Amino acid sequence: MDTQKIRADFPLLNKFPQLIYFDNSCMTLRPQPVIDAITGYYQEMSACAGRSNHHLATRVTEAVETARGKVQQFLNAKYTAEIIFIRNTSEGFNLVAGSLDWLPGDVILISDKEHNSNLVPWLRLQEEKGIKLQVVKSLPTNEVDLHAWEQAMEMKPKLVSVVMTSNLDGVSNPVKKLTEIAHRAGALVMADAAQAAPHKALNVRELDVDFLAFSAHKLCGPSGMGILYGKKHLLEQLKPFMVGGDTVAATTYESYKMLPVPEKFEAGLQDYAGIIGTGAAVEYLSGIGLDKIHDHEVELNRQLTKKLLDHKRVVLIGPEQADARGGITSFYVKGADHHQVSIMLDKLGNILVRSGQHCVHSWFNDRKIAGSVRASLYFYNTSEEIEKFSEIFNQVMDVV
């Protein structure tokens, strides 16, 4: 992979060459083709899709459906109708939570490392509809405990909603295996692919998950865009939690007739620029190759992990082996504040990392850990940046 050539695609890296951006789990940078696709909508077609019949509207409709097709290919979904454009991963979970029929006592299983977006919607259902939310604990290494999951299935869950790759520590769950277990127990499976889709090739047919959600801004796409994948027959059964313009085929003063999937879930005028940008983003990543991206990140993470473990006060969250954590390394420094480490890396070396609880407050609160510093890598990061990080981190460690 020619990293230098790739970096040339990113205007922000060209403008600020000293910047070391290690906050990719939160938000990735955008390459020129994605920016061009977004601006192209506003400059060249800027009209409604799926409504008007003039030629500009037709172009937008085609561009939107082309983008849907690109995402379908990206996920290897069976039908384009299985791809629903949403705002972000959180909306995906809310859509499923708000659209499935719930009965009091229905059980939902989640892991103990879920992002708030895969926790709060279920907690609310528990409050409002009396479902039972059960958390399946991970092993002490923060890796999945398959035995615990097998046991949890005895509760006959209605839904298993699980993260594919944790934004907390980068550890990936064996979602295919979990799906098999869940399906055997008669449960539906929803996967949080926010940290997986940008970093590894996904094949939803092989994974056999029922629903899967991710955000575009974590894979070089526009902000405020996300994808919900759902098996077509399941989506057809769901009642959309938001209805209105463009979700219905016809209405009278007394009734309405819904459009088929995916339109019935895409209420109101959509973010066409975002949708087209999302299509450009998945195309861009596919062009580089998800396998290459994954390998590159893991290699960089090995270097980073080695440098960090030179310091005795550094405590890694998750397994020590970088290979098990993809492109994410989350750590804290004994006796130092994680925010201070992060701010000083920025002030001293233009190194941007995340500090805090990374929207996984539940995990930190359960373990009484204040928070961590998270360095998350992507394909445009380099070994030189890891070296620079190490140099500045050593300086920080001398002081904190």
Added chain:
Amino acid sequence: MLCIASFIILAVLSLFSVKYRPLVKESLDCVLKRVTLRPCDTGFDIKVRSAIVAGLMTKSPRLAKFFNRRFEFISWIFVAAFFLSLFWSGRGLYLYWSTGSCNGLNQSGFCVLDPAGANNEISSTGIECKSGKAPTDQLSISDVDLSLFPTFPGQTDKELVFIGCYACEYTKKAYPMIKELIDKYRPNVTFVHYPSRPEAEYLMAYDTAILKLKPDVYFEWLDRLYQTPREELVNEEKMRQAAINLGLKAEALDQTVQDPETQRQVLIMKTEIDKTGIYGTPTVFIDGKPVVGPKPYRVYRMMLKGSWF
């Protein structure tokens, strides 16, 4: 603890720029936690600490390390210094408002609100100031026979003695305010002409003559004197003519001015004025309390009324 001082500073800055407002909220949250003896978990103090430590690291890693380790203690010192400074600033503001100087009444040290010291400027009588401090403690009218000077009863028990020099710039500046004060609050008033400029000393005899011959025009005479430029004041013939224009007869005026009794009275008055210990004009005694230099109107008013309102 730094959040307390930061909150106040940022609150002031946020009045002028919106970019400080989120920081104000953060610091306020931190302050509320600290004053209720809870740890500040907003990250605000960490941000401040980290920014300072990072800045110090580029200069001296050892100093940065020391600062980081002793941050809480150093913060307390900063906070204490901040509040001390706040107290002194507040005191300075109050004193400026109430006395015309940040340092207190008749104190001529530097004041940021009156950097040129305009409220303390005087026309010196030639007495040297010791240690750079004005000898205000020596100013008094208790031993002075004020009946020798033009005195006008008022409608209150308040007493105002205005010692000025007709030819001096700062007295001219203060006079209109004193006049307004007299018109509005009607104190008992005594006017004393202290000729800081020797060339205007002859006017003491004219004052005496006018009071003797036509006391009802004395205020008009004063107005005329304080409105007349210094160059004209030193021209005795012009001022003589001005007095005649007020209705005094030339012959009687000349006789009274040159009368040895008048000259003797002038000498006595000068001796009496020296008893006040004044070192410059204008000096105003309000109920015996000296006010040196041309103060803002509010200062005279507050001293005369005894309140701000």
